Amino acid sequence: MNSESILKAVKLDLKKYTMNPATRKREVRLSELKEYFSNPEAADRILSSGRDPVVYEYYEYSVEEAVGHMTLGLTIIYPGKVGKEYFMTRGHFHQKPAAEFYLGIRGRGILLIQSEDGRTDYVELRPGIIGYVPPGWGHRTINTGRGKFIFFFAYPSDAGHDYGIVKEKGFAKIVVEEKGKPIIVDNPKYAGST
Ligand code: PA5
Numbered sequence: 001m002n003s004e005s006i007l008k009a010v011k012l013d014l015k016k017y018t019m020n021p022a023t024r025k026r027e028v029r030l031s032e033l034k035e036y037f038s039n040p041e042a043a044d045r046i047l048s049s050g051r052d053p054v055v056y057e058y059y060e061y062s063v064e065e066a067v068g069h070m071t072l073g074l075t076i077i078y079p080g081k082v083g084k085e086y087f088m089t090r091g092h093f094h095q096k097p098a099a100e101f102y103l104g105i106r107g108r109g110i111l112l113i114q115s116e117d118g119r120t121d122y123v124e125l126r127p128g129i130i131g132y133v134p135p136g137w138g139h140r141t142i143n144t145g146r147g148k149f150i151f152f153f154a155y156p157s158d159a160g161h162d163y164g165i166v167k168e169k170g171f172a173k174i175v176v177e178e179k180g181k182p183i184i185v186d187n188p189k190y191a192g193s194t
């Protein structure tokens with residue numbers, strides 16, 4: 001085997017839900033996401049009980065963050081809610097208009113997408129279902145199930161991330177539990193429609 005080879009076998013462990021090798025591994029806890037939920041007081045109630053649960057974690061593998069390369073990854077969103085709103089990722093736009101896809105591996109969830117002028121769409125992800133994010137659309141994923149929601153993703157490595165738009169304006173829609181079922185409703189705190 002050539003030790004200088006750039007080809008690597010990247011292993012998705014489909015029992016432990018890990019990706020190896022990874023060039024990035026990140027765990028995001030509730031304390032970091034509190035303000036992204038429509039009801040931060042409900043997050044405070046969890047945090048003040050002494051818990052700061054991991055909401056999601058993800059692995060990424062990039063050979064190089066340069067034009068033409070692709071970044072691969074695995075995201076695990078834990079089950080849980082803040083008030084009525086399900087655990088979710090922070091969400092972002094890419095700095096360059098780049099497409100991305102998600103492949104559901106385990107559990108159930110929603111891929112929510114949003115244009116900069118506030119149009120929205122969504123797809124329900126399950127194992128084997130692919131969700132496509134068109135270039136230029138912001139995206140967030142939400143765990144609407146009772147177990148872990150896990151998906152594989154890929155996007156162009158030079159796309160970059162813009163977290164500022166979501167931080168400032170939020171998403172136009174949120175996913176909440178109503179009578180035991182997920183529903184998508186307008187976000188009362190959305191600041192992008194003015
Ligand atoms: O690129 C993506 O859309 C995903 O890989 C996400 O980065 C991942 O799910 C974590 O979400 P976020 O980057 O919004 O924290």
Ligand code: NI
Nearest residue numbers: 094100139155
């Ligand atoms: Ni993305």
